[in-house]
Amino acid sequence: MADKYLRDPVHGSIRFDKDRERLIIDLINTWEFQRLRRIRQLGALFLTFHGAEHTRFTHSVGVAFMAKRIFDALEDAGQIPLRPRARERARLVAIAASLLHDLGHGPFSHLYEKVFNDRRHEEWTRLIVRNGRGEVGRILRRAGLVEDILAVYARTYRPSFVSDIVSSQLDADRLDYLLRDSFMTGVAYGRYDLDWILANLRLARRGRDRKRGGDLRLAIHATKGYHAAEQFIIGRHLMYEQVYYHKTSRSAEQMIRTAMQRLVDAYGTAGKFPEPCPAPIRKLVETRGNLAVEDYLRLDDWLFLSAFAEWSRAADDAVDPILRDLCDRITRRHLFKTVRVTADTRHKAFGQALDDLMARFRRRGFDPRYYLLEDDASDLPYRDLAYSDRMGTAPEDIGLAQNGRIVGYMSERSVSPLIDSIRNEPRRVQRLCFPEAMRTEVERRLRPFIARERQ
Secondary structure, three states: OEEEEEEEOOEEEEOOOOOHHHHHHHHHHHHHHHHHOOOOHHHHHHHHOOOOOOEHHHHHHHHHHHHHHHHHHHHHOOOOOOHHHHHHHHHHHHHHHOOOOOOOOOOOHHHHHHHHHHHHHHHHHHHHHHOOHHHHHHHHHOOOHHHHHHHHHOEEEEHHHHHHHHOOOOOOHHHHHHHHHHHOOOOOOOOOOHHHHHOOOOEEEOOOOOOOOEEEEEEEOOOOOOHHHHHHHHHHHHHHHHHHOHHHHHHHHHHHHHHHHHHHHHHHHHHOOOOOOHHHHHHHHHHOOOOOOHHHHHHHHOHHHHEEEEHHHHOOOHHOHHHHHHHHHHHHHHHHHEEEEOOOOOHHHHHHHHHHHHHHHHHOOOOHHHHHHHEEEOOOOOOHHHHHHHHOOOOOOOOEOOOOOEEEEEEOOOOOOOOHEEEEOOOOEHHHHHOOOHHHHHHHOOOEEOOOOOO
């Protein structure tokens, strides 16, 4: 049977075998997965980087392809000590789990979770996988893979390296999104030597575990691969610094989050919805996010952006005035300005200055709850093994493999002074977002606390 090809702007031709990988093709064609075409990969970043129109769909297909390439590269290098039947099943599980890893994202991805925070997207993904009434659940149940996929997400699947392919410092997710986000935003920070990383991936055991099929983990060749891995990690760090946490992007995200929050607050106060209001949004607000899986899957970016556009042009008596104004600003891309504030915002003097500023906002007709927005962006660029052990999180330090054993880690200063300089060090940027009309007031009242932006 002929292969299935999907043309991709980053990877060229993505190929799936219609016999060997029929399951993957069937999952792509499900209603739940096709919904990801209507959720942007980078949330509100398209309002800053105009090319960032790619979706969770395109990314997820790319992640599945990356998982396939990782597994096949390991197999070609003679790294997978499984019998043919077990190896084939593990391969299919790795590709399917990678394909579905973002299935539970809500509208604007993480912004949705900050307002309707009953469940994170990872939990929604598990619920969708388990949902016997859905197409994805039925297909996986028929293949006998529901529990396998969930075990990968819980990191209890054996062999362990399958979970590493789906979630680790060198996982299929990051291998795709760095290249894809870099390409679509028009920057070069996320580019790295993919082919060399794939050629030098290895499976290795930690410590002295020699048991066949024991704790094999995804690692990089100790002498040949670490420079490419270093480039990859630093590239991810720079993407966060210059793209994901760009000041204009963060302002846009806060405005969308605040519009969602105002929708909830206005309904709680007045007991009525803006008109027109789509039924899925009505149910979302009425239940405060406590939705059935089928109702949750009716929500996407398109639904909210269309509603924002309608509300921005509706009659004054049809929409709450603050919601209407926020939607108008978002639709027209009249985004809030920002200032970066020093980290010590708990200082008493800052609190007093902020209280005074909020009073001035009120006098000018701007409710500070919706027009003076705090943005706290933080990222931990690299977690070493000691950090993971201390925090009880999954290990992310990239191991250096030699003769089937991990002989060191990328975080060691002797290996990479660059990674050593960013490991276990959270990068935190705090900003205030506000209308252009209030810029002078903000800069005057908060001058001692405003830090210089490097973007």
